[in-house]
Amino acid sequence: MNPSPASPAQANPKPNTHIYQAEYARRLNRVLDHIDQHLDASLELERLAEIAHFSRFHFHRVFAAWMGETLGDYARRRRLETAAWRLCCDMQASILDIALAYGFASGEAFARAFKIRFDCTPSQWRATRDERRVAQVSGAYQKRVRQDSNLSQVLSNPDQMNLKNLCEDDDSYQSFRKKLMEVNIVQLPAVHVAYQRYMGPYGAGVTKFWANKVAPWMQAYGLQDQICYGIGHDDPSVTAADKCRYDACITVPENFSPGTQANIKTLPGGAYAVAKFKGPATDINDAWMLLMREYLPASGMQCDDRPCFEQFSANSALDPQTGMFSCLLCVPVKAL
Template sequence: MAIPSRRLGRTPRPAASNPGAPSRAPARPAPGEAYTQRMNRVLDHIDTHLDETLEVATLAAVAHFSPFHFHRIFSAWMGETLGDYLRRRRLEVAAARLAGQRQMPVLHIALSVGFGSGEAFARAFKAHFGNTPSAWRANTDARWADELLRQRRKHDQVERKFDQAPVAPQTETTEVIQPDLRRSVMPVTLSTLPPTRIAYLRHIGPYGPSIAAFWQQRFLPWMQANDLGGRPCYGIGHDDPGITAPEHCRYDAAVEIPEHVTPPAPAGVVQLPGGRYALADYRGDGPGIGLAWTEFLRDWLPNSGLQIDSRPCFERYPVDAEYDPETGMFTCQLCIPVKAL
């Protein structure tokens, strides 16, 4: 389960491609892009098989590398050994599930991320987080309250800086709708979404301004180059920055693609799971969306009678999503996968 919370909004989508225009031959991917695609495939496989024994030979086969070289390639690419990554990823997913799925027994969570016993899980969890799994779960409300307060203070500081900035002369009247993010006022609906095939580019690093730059400088030009404009887009945060170190946080910028399309490297292709989601319409700016996510997950959700499950949270940008480059205001849907308690 991922809980995205500290991201900036995305940038304008490219115009739809011209159906009558001659098709362009796709450029041959650079060797580094092919490696990126193959290693991201390994990370995706790990996330969907955390409850299994993940052998080096199996993961090497997913990446189409020889087992002899795979471990060294993985360490160089990720900056940590495969064993360290698997241990960290299992514990971070477990920490998120302890907080978000409070009805699930601790032993079930331990088994769901690949630990063979509750005792082994408890030792590893305390070594990593400095708390037992039960204590971590018991402190969830206090951690979330602190996070919500921190996000509100951060947003207030941004607003004060904006209010103190000199106002440029205007030649026409423009109304900017700024939601009051100090209260959970976003309308929330429940909907069953179909599975969706998406192509993505991945950003690894801190959530925040670098995500907006990633959309503008990498993902949107890539969409245009591959004639994928005019389709719904997604922003998927795979990690909770309250749990995962900033340098390890993963974010995918993605676009819907039909079954017959297979984009070239470095893009990955996955199925975004369908099912029941809580949807909140967001209208605001980049700094505000972090607070909106925090309130949605850590204020609305605990009082909803529902719980989050192991599918990823994401932002959905429909074809008609709005973006104003003058103000930085945009619209999207915040989507949380939910199930009954």
Template sequence: MNDPRSEYERRMNRVLDHIDRNLDAQLDLPALADIANFSRYHFHRIFAGWMGETIGDYVRRRRLEVAAHKLAAGGSVLEVALSTGFGSGEAFARAFKIRFGSTPTEWRNSTPERTAAFLAAQKSNLSQANSKYGQAGNGASGEHDVSHNPFGETIMEVNIVDMQAARVAYRRHIGPYGPAVGQFWAQAVMPWMLGHGLAGATCYGIGHDDPSVTPADKCRYDACVEIPAGFEPGGQFSVANLPGGRYAVTRYTGSPRDIGPVWNRLMKEWLPSSGLQCDERPCFERYENLATQTDGSFTCEICIPVKAL
């Protein structure tokens, strides 16, 4: 018999995934309760207890966060409003101003300045972390390969690759990105992989939220392990299909704390000058081998789904 909490987790993930796929549709409580196979009468309490916010608050937050991403990519206000479930540009503008403190047009136009400020803050945090790291004597020299310095002058090498779809088992982590994600892999995912004969499987990490927009304690991350046809994971793992298609891919080797700025550089610097744009598929990190080096570094491919402008 499955652990009851594992069953709750799988059911709630079904609801969260359904909401994200249908932000432009009517999302009523009875239908969401049916997707989770929970009592319609009690579902609002179950959801609030599990997520720490009501269904209405969660849906509203996700709609506005997705809208913020689309505006930053240059979308028109009305198109973004309709694609995220707002009935009119006026209603969208009011809700957006309350959430982000600016109008949708101001948010879109200020993207370069906002991005620069975010990258500067990331650089400051990274410098402080590196300083503490060196002072603590946790590495031979506290230095990193200059080719992986996210703030260096080197040109980012990006390849356009056609990837095959992958069937994965995933477990979801909700909370801040960074060291907690590494601990989640080490404590909750790797032991499960070893126990199911999947030690050499290709793995994927999917961060569903932008920490510059979504509160850190609400950020969602899926630790995914590729599985063969017919394999049913059970426990706290659910099954999903990672879509194939065209991706922009860059290779990263370094410490977990340094990868955030590389993601930002790829999305904010390389992508706008590439003649391409992101589509609706998820971005992810792909790991051929999750084994880390003795200094805690690792290698992965950062993959973003792209299509023509």
């Protein structure tokens, strides 16, 4: 007796593309994390393919298709961008020490690659640190003033104005600055988290990512009451907007299984400079810039290599009536 023919649904089951895509992202994000943790080392293709559980013969092509750049280009970009950040945050380290710390064989090789990427030398980049920070903060406030008021003759001719003075004379800036001076050095414990990664421009895209992807996942796993962390891995003044990475992290137990949508990692503990933030979510980048510009240079502290993050409660961070967002800005620090 011949078996009955399978129905079309049985013969060609519809693939769950959402699950497959999430699994690809989860595996490849493990590779990105590994690269960031080993920027000073040789990154062997076989080892990275093993971490991702992909065939080593096809991994390079899979990576390039997913990231939009080759594995070599990605690693080179991350080394240079991290070195650029270190040049501005660790003024005590020599340029040669930074070059060697991020996998460059010599100061000359580093300088050549840096010039190609940023169109200036490492020493010029370090020397103009404060000018870039002022321009970034001032630019944000200038844009806000333009949106919220009638354009004056001065604002209609931005080349004739002093952006630094506009920023520092603005009442909201001064209020912001005063709040951010209330910074405490706190010893934070290491935290076990599950995370999902967003890649793209910071701002509205991150807000939508939490609302549309992370929040439903938290609901499904009963994590609504857990403490959350937001980690922007890249400096948008250095990294192209579409390459910026952001991790939405939720505290979970050690034995937690996140399924296919998330990865697990540990946020390192230690000393952090912690400041309270309360305001529109669109002001968060300004707050980070002011914290780096105003507090750190006068504190006798400097950033170390651990990630900065925002810490907040999913239940109480956003006031639905006012739209105000509350969180702690946490900067990993060490002595100068």
